[in-house]
Amino acid sequence: MKKVNFQSYKAILLLGGIAFFASCSDDVNTIGTDIIGDGNFETERVEFEVYAYNRNLTGVQTNGLPLYQLGVYNDPIYGRSEASIVSQLSLTNTRPVFGASTQQREDEYANDNDPKTTPENETVTKVYLNIPFFGNVADGETENNDSGTPVARKYDLDSIYGSKTAEFHFKVEELTYYLRDLDPSSGFQEQQEYFSDKDFSSNTGMVLRDTIVKISNLEELIYKEDDPDTPDEDESQEVETRLSPRIRVELEPAYFQQILDKEGSSELMSNNNFKEFIKGLRFSASGFSDDALMLLDWNNANVEVEYEYDRVDTANDNKIIKGSSSFTLSLAAFSTDASSGARTRRNNVANRIINEPYPAEIDEQLDNGANASRLYLKGGAGTVAELRLFDPKGSSEVLDGYKKRGWIINEANLTFYVDREKLDAYPEVREPSRIYVYNMDNDSIIADVELDYTVNQDKDLSRQIYGGILKKEDDKGISYKIRLTEHVDRILNKNSTNVRLGLTLTANINNTRNISARGNVQDSVLVAPEASVITPLSTVLYGNNVGEEDKDKRLKLEIFYTEVE
Known part of the structure; x- marks a missing residue:
């Protein structure tokens, strides 16, 4: 002392x-x-028990996520997961005018026979689906080679788990299921939640594309059309648009013709009407040459519709000639205000994430009510750990004995040790760089997260005081330390509730939004951090109930405090 x-x-x-x-x-x-x-102060260190229980998530809310998963991830410890997507479409401009004239003006031609109001007969010619990957132009890449010829630049793709050159079977189908915004069970007062275990495969209609796609880190180059009025120049060799690496395929034009045919109708007057008319699309991927899970930039995904229409050439004796134009349909789940960061819902988008049954040694440790020796953490619609500080479920005997002692809490830590024996048996495991503790009882974050002002746009550099960062030795994960100083101080000195804590992975420490989750245990409500759903990674950590040989890795709460004499 x-x-x-x-x-x-x-x-x-x-x-x-x-x-x-x-x-x-x-x-x-x-x-x-x-x-x-x-008076005098005395500083001390004390350890308390942390009771940990493994929980299986049978489903997590997936509408409103910042990104979406498509493909297959084969976790060497937990097994295989598959992800598909359903998404609404929305008009970027309601009450659209296709061609040069409104539908009302076209209809007037039947009465006045004015050539300027000739029916335009808009016809879809090409439709392109664009779903970008996340990534940045690789260092040293330029737009042209030494001879000045355009080249597709390479990107560093940081959102693909598994093979970055895999081929797969990609299918786009009409969605016939209406994804409503509001939940009727709440009297249409609350947002409708769509969970990862909902199967939309039977709610499909026309197949809009069924093809083989190969993942590529190269730009998509869109060239200009050659102008016949400039015979000495070949514009078709000039790049008009550079698109970042993405899934880009053509879709069936006939399906989108129905949108042009509704020009001037109520179906296009608002996006609510439009979403009842065109309910959305379903995207699935299978038959991978190598396993690959793509995290897609869905908020920049869209459908480009190109069309032709008849127009009057008034300079050439009112001859009817072909004009061309295009419009875009958005797939984005939400838009974000650049100044405030506020999110506005645009489309309901939902991920279906299905896990194959876990190995028996993991499955038997989930939801068994036992204080765990190992903590099994898996992202996506995976697993979490429930933590109880000081006392097990239903007891406050230890905690009551330490409240109101007047301790000044200098630091309180949870240290989680990686089960290296388990992970070393699977050297291909990609370890998560960060774990996260959250309030499992309600939709709020731990005080230590909220009060950590080391916030940085780079998620890997943000909230380093709170921690949860993987500590490595010889490039292998050893432990994670999380500081809960303010949380513990409020429990011991300010009579805050000793809530259940959840432990999970996080793909972004700056994303502290919690979403609904379902589990096998029916007597408690579960929430899960949104940032844990968008990562497929996993790990195994030591719990509290370990054997004598692992006691130095046992999970515990460590408190450093000062006491006034």
Whole structure:
């Protein structure tokens, strides 16, 4: 035990308080309330039990995600997962005018026989689906080679798990199921939730594309059309548009013709009407040459519709000639305001994520009510761990004995050790770089996450005080440390509820949104972090109930505190 003179401690605290006040003045008063009068301080370290239970997620909410998964991921420990997508479409402009005239003006031709109002007979010619990957232009890549000829630049794709050159069978189908916005069971007051276990495969109509696609890290180059009026130039060799790597395929034009045929009708007056008329599309992938799971930039995905129409050439004796134009349908789940960051819903998009049965040694450890020796964490519609600090479920005996002791909580940590024996048996395992603890009882985040002001746009550099970052030795994961200092202080000194904590993976520490989840245990409500659903990775950690040989890796709550004598 170490004793600290109060006057010295007060000077140190004052300097620290000035620095802390610059970032968060409200919390200085909170800390200061525990320092009263003269005397000596004693600093101590104490350990408490952490009871951990493995929970299986049978489904997670997937509408409203920031990105969507398509393909196959073969986890060497947990097994195979497959992901497909259903998505609504929306008009980028409601009440669209196709061609040069409104439908009303075209209809007037029947009465006035004015050539300027000749029916335009709009006809779809080409339809392209665009679903971008995430990535950036690789270093050193240029738009032209040494001779000046355009070249497709290479990208570093950071959103594909598995093979980045795999071929697969890609299928796009008409969706016949209406994805409503509001839940009728709530009296249409709450958002309708669509879960990962919902199967839409029987709610399909016309096949719009059925083809083989190969993943590529090269740009898509769209060339200009050659202008016949410039015989000395070949514009077809000039690049008009450079598209980042993506899934880009043609779709069946006949399906989209029905949109042009509804020009001026109520079906195109609003997106609500349009989504009842065109319910959406279903996307699936199978027959992979090598396993690959693609995390797709869905909020920049769209459908481009090109069409021709008849128009009057008034400079050439009112001759009817062909004009051309295009319009875009958005697939985006939401749009984000650049200034406020607020999200506005555009389309309902949902992932179906299906896991094959887990190996028996994992399955028997899920939802068995036992304080676990190993914690099985898997992203997607996978698994989480439920944590209870101080006491097991239904008890507060230990906690009640330590409340209101007046401890100044200097630091409180949870350290999770990686089961290297398990992971080393599967050297191809890709370890998650970060884990995350969240409030499992309600839709709120842990105070230590909220108060960590080391927020950075780079998710790997953000909230480093809170932690959860994988510590490595010899390029292998050893442990994760999470700081829960403020959370523990509020429990011990401010009578906050000792809520259930959830432990999971996170693909983005800056995304703290929780979503609904379903589990096998019916007596409790589950939530899951959105950022855990969008990663397919997994790991195995030591729990609390370990054998003597692993006691140095046992999960525990470690508290450093100062006590006034």
